[in-house]
Amino acid sequence: MIDFHSHLDLYPNAPSLLPRVAKQNIFTLVVSTSPRAWLATSRVFAGYPNIKVALGLHPEIAVAKAAEMDLLVGLVAQAEFIGEIGLDGSPRFKHSLALQRRILDVVLAECERVGGRVMSLHSRGAADQVLDALEAHPKAGTPVFHWFSGTKKQLRRAVDQGAWFSVGPSMVASEKGRQLVSEMPAANVLLETDGPFATKADGTPWFPWETGQAAQALCDLWRMPVERVRAQLVSNLKTIVPGLSTADGIE
Template sequence: MDLHCHLDLYPNPESIVAEIIERKIYVLSVTTTPSAWRGTRNLATGASRIQTALGLHPQLASQRANELDLFESLLPQAPYIGEIGLDGAPEHKETLPLQRQIFRSILEMCADAGGRILSIHSRRAASAVLDDIEQRHHCGRPILHWFTGSQSELNRAISLGCWFSVGPAMLRSNRGRALVEKMPRDRILLETDGPFAQPDGVPLMPWQATDCIPALGRIWKMQNDQTNEQLLKNLRHLNESACAPRPRA
């Protein structure tokens, strides 16, 4: 599985889709703007294991705030939402009030629509993201993508029922592994964040999410096949509990 990649932003998305189909990978293809959603969904035509998430990336808040109405109009067609959230990095900090307004609006839309599976960005803004999730807990099933908050923020996220998607780049750092060790193993999913994640200077491909399995196995003290089964069980539970379309066996 790859529960967070930007399929439309690879230079050759059609060939990647063909390989995903051949390898029988379950992929959540996130988008960064509502206007990109239809075209990105069309890339996955005929690929039952690729789901396309409707997103409005926090780093694009100031440029794409006018697409919030489009987001709302597309929401009934989209059981998965992402990439959404907040980014508190210095270069985006001045847009945080607008980011937060958009994020809250999206969470409220999702709650009104009966809940969604949400892939959420929380870089340097974990506490604010968790505040908004807590106040709008009927928004659905939040998955914190590449979580980099503190241990106390992680504990709070766990108590709020959040899930976590982790990738090879995250597991390369001591801090990332320390966070993963504290995450409930039944709420962990795999991601790549490709093509943005480039641990060796080359964009990660969706099938490389499984590179995490040996590292997770060491953390969980499990064999690779047991680790893989746990992850697949998590994916099935995520989709069943959120009443979203289930991946085919």
């Protein structure tokens, strides 16, 4: 399986999960919520070549972590992946949108300066604003919208900008989510869980090796057998992370 957006470091028993995640997943992207968290998690998770830790500053905690903005920018050159970054315009967080946008702009500008990065993006309630920021920084790299929840018009705009998307079991559990996924280019889709924040019906978190339900939904939406869906997803992964090889567990 592939999990391109996991908060693996925030599971209560994260270190004990690492061997199983590394064994069962061909690739896992662990997104961080702050630069200091990235530094700590990168040390703890070292030694697993198919588990990568992305440098981020989550928009939900932009106010609390604003003092880490300079650290964030200073670490971009060292980071292979960037995430979770973006904007959150939902009622609870829209008061800090101006600050969120300043942080996003400086990160995108630094990504441009260092040659571009693969970026896992949060865009709840602010898809157009995130797309505006990406348009202002066209060489920032490859944007991957995690759990995209905008309108179909916003989705088409993202597709036109060359964006990618990571979709998970919780997203495809809703009719709106399935409709959005059905309009995403198959060649630009990856799997995610967003665990431990995204949970199953019983309230337990999705684990990184449990993206199979999302893959099954893709079988229905793409009208493909599971083998072809898996091949498509692995092909997508190799495209967006070209440095991966059979040595990293990808067949």
